[in-house]
Amino acid sequence: MKPSRTAEIGRTQRFRKTNLCVLPISALFLLLGTISSHAARIGDLTETSITDQAFRFFTFSDPSLRLALFGCILLGLNCGLLGGFVVVRRMSLVGDTLSHAVLPGIALGFLWNMNKDPVAILIGATLVGGLSMLTVSAITRTTRLKEDAAMGLVLSSFYAVGICLIGMIQRLPSGNKSGIDKFLFGQAAAMNGSDITLMAITAGLTLLFVTFGYRGLLTLSFHRAFGESLGLPMGFLHHAMMLLISFAVVTAMQAVGVVLVSAMLIIPPATACLLTDRMHRVLILSAVIGIATAAFGAFLSFLGSNLPTGPFMVLAGSFVFTMAFLFSPQQGWLTRLWRQRTQKSRIERENTLKAMYHLAERRDFREEGITLLDFAEVRREPLEQIRLQSDDLLRQKLATLTDDGSMLHFTPEGWRKACAVVRNHRLWELYLTNIMQYGTDHVHDDAEKIEHVLGEDTVRQLERRLNFPQTDPHGKPIPGAREVHGQSIPRPAETTGY
Amino acid sequence: MIPALELHDLTVSYAKKPVLYGVDVQVPQGALVGIIGPNGAGKSTMIRAIMGLTPASSGWVQIFGETFEKSRHRVGYVPQREQVDWDFPVNVMDVVLMGRYGRRGWLRRVTKEDKKIAEESLDKVGMLPFRNRQIANLSGGQQQRVFLARALAQQSDFYLMDEPFAGVDATTERAIVTLLQDLQSQGKTILVVHHDLTTAKEYFDHLLLLNMRLVAFGKTADVFTVEQLQKTYGGRLTILSDVAAKASQAEELT
Numbered sequence: 041m042k043p044s045r046t047a048e049i050g051r052t053q054r055f056r057k058t059n060l061c062v063l064p065i066s067a068l069f070l071l072l073g074t075i076s077s078h079a080a081r082i083g084d085l086t087e088t089s090i091t092d093q094a095f096r097f098f099t100f101s102d103p104s105l106r107l108a109l110f111g112c113i114l115l116g117l118n119c120g121l122l123g124g125f126v127v128v129r130r131m132s133l134v135g136d137t138l139s140h141a142v143l144p145g146i147a148l149g150f151l152w153n154m155n156k157d158p159v160a161i162l163i164g165a166t167l168v169g170g171l172s173m174l175t176v177s178a179i180t181r182t183t184r185l186k187e188d189a190a191m192g193l194v195l196s197s198f199y200a201v202g203i204c205l206i207g208m209i210q211r212l213p214s215g216n217k218s219g220i221d222k223f224l225f226g227q228a229a230a231m232n233g234s235d236i237t238l239m240a241i242t243a244g245l246t247l248l249f250v251t252f253g254y255r256g257l258l259t260l261s262f263h264r265a266f267g268e269s270l271g272l273p274m275g276f277l278h279h280a281m282m283l284l285i286s287f288a289v290v291t292a293m294q295a296v297g298v299v300l301v302s303a304m305l306i307i308p309p310a311t312a313c314l315l316t317d318r319m320h321r322v323l324i325l326s327a328v329i330g331i332a333t334a335a336f337g338a339f340l341s342f343l344g345s346n347l348p349t350g351p352f353m354v355l356a357g358s359f360v361f362t363m364a365f366l367f368s369p370q371q372g373w374l375t376r377l378w379r380q381r382t383q384k385s386r387i388e389r390e391n392t393l394k395a396m397y398h399l400a401e402r403r404d405f406r407e408e409g410i411t412l413l414d415f416a417e418v419r420r421e422p423l424e425q426i427r428l429q430s431d432d433l434l435r436q437k438l439a440t441l442t443d444d445g446s447m448l449h450f451t452p453e454g455w456r457k458a459c460a461v462v463r464n465h466r467l468w469e470l471y472l473t474n475i476m477q478y479g480t481d482h483v484h485d486d487a488e489k490i491e492h493v494l495g496e497d498t499v500r501q502l503e504r505r506l507n508f509p510q511t512d513p514h515g516k517p518i519p520g521a522r523e524v525h526g527q528s529i530p531r532p533a534e535t536t537g538y
Numbered sequence: 539m540i541p542a543l544e545l546h547d548l549t550v551s552y553a554k555k556p557v558l559y560g561v562d563v564q565v566p567q568g569a570l571v572g573i574i575g576p577n578g579a580g581k582s583t584m585i586r587a588i589m590g591l592t593p594a595s596s597g598w599v600q601i602f603g604e605t606f607e608k609s610r611h612r613v614g615y616v617p618q619r620e621q622v623d624w625d626f627p628v629n630v631m632d633v634v635l636m637g638r639y640g641r642r643g644w645l646r647r648v649t650k651e652d653k654k655i656a657e658e659s660l661d662k663v664g665m666l667p668f669r670n671r672q673i674a675n676l677s678g679g680q681q682q683r684v685f686l687a688r689a690l691a692q693q694s695d696f697y698l699m700d701e702p703f704a705g706v707d708a709t710t711e712r713a714i715v716t717l718l719q720d721l722q723s724q725g726k727t728i729l730v731v732h733h734d735l736t737t738a739k740e741y742f743d744h745l746l747l748l749n750m751r752l753v754a755f756g757k758t759a760d761v762f763t764v765e766q767l768q769k770t771y772g773g774r775l776t777i778l779s780d781v782a783a784k785a786s787q788a789e790e791l792t
Contacts, residue, residue: 128626256644259636263622266688269589269615270640271607317627317672 093343105342108228108295111236112334112349115292115304118243120330121250122285123305124323127313129261133188134173136302137195139289141172143202143298146223146290147209154214158238162290169286172198202298226297226350228338235294242287249284250323253277258319295334297350304330307357314364314371333357385432387492392429393438393458394465394491395419396448401516409447459519464491466512467502473513474506480513540603542567542696542727543588547597550580550587557583560597561752565729565744567602570722572732572742572758576771579749581731582618585698588729589615601696611640614694616685618701624673630684631669634660637691652691659690662720664713679710686717697721697728704733715741735767 096102126135142165149164150156172194179190209220222230231239250257256277259267267274285305292301312325337353344352366374399410399418416426430448433439438454441447450458468487472478494502503509511517543565550558558580565571573581586592588599590606601609614637637659638652660666663683668676676684682702689697702714718741721728729746732738738745738758745761747753747770754761754769 128623130623252645255636255639255648258628258632259639259644262626262628262633262636263617265586265591265617265621266615266636267639268591269610269613270636270692271610272639272644313627317674318629318632319627322627 090343094339097339097342104229107233107236108231108342108349109335109338111231111239111295112228112338112353113331114236114239114243115288115295116308116330116332116334117327118239118246118288118330119292119301119304120308120327121246121323122281122288123309123330124312124319124326125257125261125281126285126305127309128319128322132302132306133191135285135289135305137172137176137191138169138286139293139298139302139305140195140202141198142166142169142286142290142293143199143223144168144205145202146293146298147202147205147220150209150220151205154212156219158235158291162238162287165290165293166283166286168198169289173282199298222297223293224297224299225348226293226295226300226353228295228341228349231294235291239291242284242291246284246288249280253280254320257281261319295338295349296353297348300350300354303354303357304334307354307361308333311357311361311364314361314368317370329357329360333360388429389432389436389438390457390461390492392433393450393454394461396439396450397458397462409442409449411447413446415448461491463519464494464499466516466518467499467506467509468494469512469514470506470509470518471502483513539567541565541600542569542602543729544600544603545584545588545597546600548584548587548594548599549596550583550592551595552583552592556595557750558587559751561748563746563752563755565727565746565755567727568722568725569727569744570718570742571727571729571744571746572738573729573746573748574732574735574738574770575748575753579770581748582700584748585700585729585731588698589613609696612695614689614692614697616689616697616699616702618704619678619681619685624676624681626673628673629669630660630665630671630673630676631656633673633684634669634687634691637688640692655693656687656691659687660684662690663687663717677707679706682706682710683713686714690717695726697726699728699730701731701733703730703737738762 097105123135126132145165145168146161147164148168149161152160152164175194176187176190179185179193180187185193206220206223219227219230256267256272256274259270259272260274260277260281264274264278289301289305292304296304308330309322309326311329312322316322316325333356334353336356337349340352340356341347341349364372366372369375395418396410396415399415400407412423412426412430415430416423419426430439430441433448433454434441438451438457440449440451442449465487468490469480469483472483472486473480509518510520541564543563545561545563548558548561549556557578561584573584575581583592587594588601588606590599599606602612606613631653634656635648635652638648638656642648642652657666657669660669663686665680665683665687668680673681673684686699686702689699703711706714718728718730722743730742732741739762743758744756745758746755747761747766749770754766
């Protein structure tokens with residue numbers, strides 16, 4: 041009874057450490073510092089400082105570390121590639137179910153000859169995994185329950201059976217030091233040569249399968265019925281893929297742990313889906329992210345003197361996902377926020393240019409520049425505000441300021457932009473009044489918004505539709521192509537006739 | 539001439555309950571056929587059963603005088619648009635190229651010729667400018683035209699289309715009609731599931747009236763009559779359906 045109790049205490053300590061690992065990412069490195077100093081006190085390692093550990097890691101001097109790292113790379117590749125299909129086929133819950141449900145199979149594989157024989161474990165796990173999937177489909181086919189309920193049911197019941205079996209094995213005299221508990225949270229260092237060989241074989245199979253079967257798998261994932269109508273072997277491809285997924289899950293389990301292994305199937309491809317929108321790129325990116333997060337997780341766990349690997353891999357993965365979520369070029373949250381901000385400042389700038397144009401127009405373009413004082417008066421804004429706006433124009437090289445800082449001049453580019461905005465505004469007003477039959481007093485506010493978003497193509501269409509108009513509904517001239525595309529700032533002589 | 543499609547006593551059941559009873563029909567080559575019938579008449583089921591996607595419980599299907607397995611490469615398929623996830627990470631060209639996998643086999647690489655054929659198919663439905671567009675950014679009508687282009691890329695002699703006109707804009711509807719006529723003038727045979735009675739008469743030269751049972755098949759002028767349409771749309775064949783369900787239950791018991 042006594043040894044098992046000490047083992048239990050050891051486990052609770054590990055539990056506590058694991059719980060610590062699930063702290064926010066910002067605390068990660070801080071955490072590592074405390075843990076390694078803690079390890080120094082226990083004295084179970086000769087080299088204890090983080091830099092020493094990092095040095096050991098990157099020189100790959102430690103053979104068992106080399107092995108573990110290689111295993112992590114293989115598992116990242118394997119799970120990343122298959123996960124790509126899992127995610128786009130909306131089978132994430134299937135991956136999760138499979139990874140939990142194989143646990144009894146692992147225990148049975150162990151009981152077969154009472155040691156950690158990877159092949160026996162793989163066979164046991166695959167059989168039980170297949171049984172779990174059959175149970176799910178039997179439940180959905182014969183009852184009114186939907187697939188998610190069936191999977192939740194199977195997942196938890198199989199997992200419970202697995203936990204019981206593993207608990208039993210640990211009470212056996214020979215099972216105590218077996219390392220079967222490593223399957224729960226994952227320990228890359230627990231992998232031995234034959235584990236790695238098996239991993240390499242399954243990863244190689246996956247790579248071949250995905251490379252040669254890509255078109256078939258793409259059709260299967262996008263549109264199975266169409267693939268069937270073409271006579272492609274959809275059933276074979278589906279089942280082969282499920283088999284490879286269960287292989288990937290089982291071989292990865294020692295490094296990541298049963299609870300978190302499905303994260304390696306889901307997080308890398310989910311991240312890849314945020315970054316690209318073509319399937320082959322999703323797969324490549326997902327494999328790369330899978331390898332990187334697995335290796336990084338191994339590194340962090342190594343720094344923390346062999347803490348469970350799984351949580352660190354998943355943390356590294358979620359960190360990459362968070363980055364993609366925030367900064368992805370198309371869908372990133374911060375990217376969109378940034379785009380909105382730049383658009384807002386562009387609109388403000390264009391409004392300033394327009395106001396300058398109006399002021400110049402009011403004086404029949406006779407004066408060369410606009411004094412800031414006049415400008416402030418017209419816009420009914422304090423001078424400081426006007427200075428801020430003019431500073432912005434100067435930065436964008438749309439206007440120049442005289443040396444004494446009193447007068448604002450358009451640059452050619454600024455003049456062009458001002459003309460374009462005014463033209464857009466007046467064209468749109470004309471379109472609304474002439475074609476859409478709006479009253480002339482109803483169109484200004486709408487044009488205030490539209491002027492900033494009209495593209496050149498739309499402008500061409502509008503001009504043609506309105507038969508190249510010269511004046512807007514209020515009788516003001518519409519700047520033509522000459523102003524918008526010409527380089528010169530019109531001198532009074534040129535513009536008075538307009 | 540061998541009929542393009544021959545169905546002999548085709549019966550299809552879902553969960554032991556028949557949805558299509560003993561359909562016998564011979565579609566001549568070069569016909570443009572509209573399949574008309576109320577909801578639940580088994581129109582889509584018939585299309586799927588012809589291709590073996592839904593197994594038939596009895597009867598047989600022949601296409602150009604051979605089984606579907608043997609003449610599969612001569613059959614093009616336009617499924618309902620809702621069947622796929624339009625957020626899937628592929629672009630228009632990827633989808634259309636899938637139409638070529640049947641000919642090349644899924645192990646072979648896509649050739650330049652495949653790409654050319656895919657582009658021509660896209661051009662025929664007016665979607666060539668969208669070939670690099672992510673499919674999530676297409677309108678419903680454009681999605682439908684992508685599916686049509688994919689079927690065109692199959693270069694088949696016999697086309698099965700499941701509700702291609704459902705929920706599309708006027709431009710797409712016109713484009714599809716032109717395409718159908720174009721295909722027919724090339725001697726292709728086309729079966730189209732259609733739900734709009736007002737346009738059926740004008741779009742198709744043959745009609746197949748279906749309500750779980752074949753009501754009528756023939757030239758539009760002969761079949762499109764008040765009497766036949768009443769027979770097709772005059773409610774479900776409740777007695778037939780109930781008896782069939784009871785019969786199948788009885789079979790289970792014995």
